[in-house]
Amino acid sequence: MRNSKTSRPALSRDHLALAAYAAAVVTATMIHRPAILAAALAAVLAAAGNKRREILRRAAFSVVFFNSVVSAAYLAASMLGGNFSWEYLALVNVRVLLLACLAFLFMARANIFKALSFAPALAYLFALAYSQSMALLGLLEDFAAAAKSRSIGRASLGRRYRLAAAAGAAVLDKAMHNSEELSLAMRSRGFFEGNDSDV
Amino acid sequence: MHIPDGFIAPQMYVPAYGLAGAMWALAARRLRESFDEDSIPKLAVLSAFCFAAMMLMIPLPGGSSAHASGLAVPAIVFGPWTAFVAVSLVLAMQALLFGNGGITTLPVNALALGLAGATVAWASYRALRNVNENAALFAAGWLSVNCPALILAIALGLQPAIASTADGKPLFFPFGLSVTLPAIMIPHALVGIGEGVLTILIYRAIEKRGWTAS
Numbered sequence: 289m290r291n292s293k294t295s296r297p298a299l300s301r302d303h304l305a306l307a308a309y310a311a312a313v314v315t316a317t318m319i320h321r322p323a324i325l326a327a328a329l330a331a332v333l334a335a336a337g338n339k340r341r342e343i344l345r346r347a348a349f350s351v352v353f354f355n356s357v358v359s360a361a362y363l364a365a366s367m368l369g370g371n372f373s374w375e376y377l378a379l380v381n382v383r384v385l386l387l388a389c390l391a392f393l394f395m396a397r398a399n400i401f402k403a404l405s406f407a408p409a410l411a412y413l414f415a416l417a418y419s420q421s422m423a424l425l426g427l428l429e430d431f432a433a434a435a436k437s438r439s440i441g442r443a444s445l446g447r448r449y450r451l452a453a454a455a456g457a458a459v460l461d462k463a464m465h466n467s468e469e470l471s472l473a474m475r476s477r478g479f480f481e482g483n484d485s486d487v
Numbered sequence: 488m489h490i491p492d493g494f495i496a497p498q499m500y501v502p503a504y505g506l507a508g509a510m511w512a513l514a515a516r517r518l519r520e521s522f523d524e525d526s527i528p529k530l531a532v533l534s535a536f537c538f539a540a541m542m543l544m545i546p547l548p549g550g551s552s553a554h555a556s557g558l559a560v561p562a563i564v565f566g567p568w569t570a571f572v573a574v575s576l577v578l579a580m581q582a583l584l585f586g587n588g589g590i591t592t593l594p595v596n597a598l599a600l601g602l603a604g605a606t607v608a609w610a611s612y613r614a615l616r617n618v619n620e621n622a623a624l625f626a627a628g629w630l631s632v633n634c635p636a637l638i639l640a641i642a643l644g645l646q647p648a649i650a651s652t653a654d655g656k657p658l659f660f661p662f663g664l665s666v667t668l669p670a671i672m673i674p675h676a677l678v679g680i681g682e683g684v685l686t687i688l689i690y691r692a693i694e695k696r697g698w699t700a701s
Contacts, residue, residue, distance in 0.1 A: 313590055317497050320658050350586045354491050362661045373656050380659070384493035391492070391586045400583050413531055417576050418584060420535030428539055448546035453688030456543055456560065460693050463536040470528035 303406060305398035312390050322378040329386045332393055339396050347388035355384055420466055424459050431455040490596060490639060492582075492589025494660040496650035499642065500591045507594035510602055511575060514568045533569060534576040537561055541577065545681035553678050558631040559624070559686040560693070562605035563612045570609070574601030599638035607634040621687055628686030629679035636675035640667040 319325055333340045359377060366372035401418075404411040435443070435451045443451070495503075518530070540557020562570040575597040581587040588596055608631035615623035644664035647657045662670075 310590065313492065314497065317493070317500075317591055320652075346586060351491060351493075354494075358494070358661065361666075365662070365666075371655075376656050376658075376661065380493065380657075380661070384491065387492040387589060387591070388586060391582070391589065395584065395586065409527065413527055413534075413576065414580065416528060416531030417534035417538070418580055420532050421538040421577075421580065424535050424539035425542060428542055445546055449684060449688055452543055452546060452555075452685055453692050456540060456557070456685070456689035457692030457696065459539045460536055460560070460564075460689075461696055463532040463539075466535075467529050467532040470532065474528060 300402060300405075302398045302400075302403035305394060306400075306403035309390060309394040309398075313387060316383060316386055316390070319383075320379060322375060322382050325379070325382045325386050329382060329389060332386065332389045336389075336393050336396065339393075343389055343392045343396060346392050347385060350392075351384050351388045355381055416470065420463065420470075423466065424463060427459055427462055428455055431458065490588070490592045490643065492591050494643065494646065495592050495595055496646055496659045497591075498649045499645070500594060503594035503598060507575075507597050507602075510571065510598065514572045517568045518572060530569070530572060530576070533561060533565060534573040534580070537570070537573045538577045538580065543685070545678060545685055553681065555682055555685055556600065556604065556632050556635070558600065558604045558635075559608040559612075559627040559682070560689050562608040562631065563624075563627055563690065564693070567602070567606040567609040570605035571597070571601040574605065595639070595642050599635040599642070603638055604631045604635040607631065624687040624690050625683035628683035631686075632679040632682045633672070633675050636671050637668075640664070640671040643667045643671075 316325065316328065319328075333344060336343045359381060362377065363372070401411055401415045404414055431451070431454070439447075537557055540555060540560065543555040543557055545553045545555050558570060558574065561573060565573075575593075578588055578593055578596050578601070582590050582593055608627040611630050612623045612627040615626055641664065643660045644662065644667035646660035647663050650658040652658065660667075
């Protein structure tokens with residue numbers, strides 16, 4: 289990144305949020321008492337303020353499938369094996385929900401692109417990858433919508449494979465085209481001048 | 488396929504961060520040797536491609552579908568180190584921007600999907616392409632799903648052995664290898680067939696546009 293040594297930003301609120309988030313996650317995986325983790329979950333939700341419902345909803349939604357499968361399988365296996373533990377079930381579910389809430393609280397409170405600015409090339413890469421991902425996701429959605437509008441009834445398995453392959457190839461094509469455009473844009477703005485790339 | 492936060496013990500994710508960190512540094516050094524000043528935009532769009540490829544659906548019989556891993560094509564076309572860095576970036580993005588996966592499981596997921604999956608796909612394609620290119624592409628697709636699945640099954644299955652209470656109660660993932668191996672590998676062996684077919688079709692489509700193996 290150009291002038292990365294001289295323009296490195298001072299420690300900001302976003303850097304501190306990233307450090308606090310990482311420390312909280314590591315701490316949560318070292319505590320094995322459900323009551324303490326439940327208290328930490330309550331504290332996280334309190335810290336979320338008026339976003340607590342949204343954060344809890346998104347966190348619960350993101351973990352519900354994996355946790356339900358693991359919990360149901362554990363319940364069945366341990367009941368049959370005679371070694372069932374409510375404490376384990378509470379521990380794993382509260383911990384996973386706490387970690388998900390921490391992630392969504394971090395996303396709500398901090399700007400991840402600014403939080404990564406201690407490594408400018410990484411922050412730039414992250415921002416570019418995110419914006420390009422959203423663009424390519426839009427292309428995939430367009431493909432899906434186009435395929436749906438051109439199909440009457442359920443498409444055959446072979447046709448669905450051909451559509452998926454065409455979408456994959458179009459995405460790669462678009463990605464490489466965007467790469468060339470981005471390089472030209474960055475070069476025209478002098479991004480690479482005096483750059484000892486640290487990627 | 489990747490594991491969410493809370494099921495991997497620090498006894499595993501801390502050393503995994505050490506190993507993944509060393510591999511990321513090695514990958515960055517190798518990319519610097521082969522890439523030019525366009526490395527940042529190129530890596531960014533390849534990451535975006537991997538992200539989008541993971542959103543592709545593998546059609547399954549009966550009208551259902553499963554998410555593709557999308558690893559084999561970038562590994563074959565751009566090489567395993569580039570695919571490793573791109574997939575790692577996607578996993579970090581999913582953890583930090585979308586709340587999928589997690590930061591404690593990031594190194595395990597990155598090593599399994601990004602490093603092992605991409606390397607095995609690339610190596611199997613190169614080993615078999617002179618015998619039969621379609622078979623090589625199918626093997627790359629199938630292995631790019633099943634090699635990471637095997638590593639993740641082992642990582643999860645080891646949790647009761649490395650993180651339990653004194654009386655044997657699990658602290659993280661509750662099931663050992665006797666459960667995780669069949670539970671994860673049998674469905675992935677079937678999904679891998681679809682991934683293999685999709686890899687052939689995507690590679691043939693991009694070949695017509697002038698993109699071929701590195």
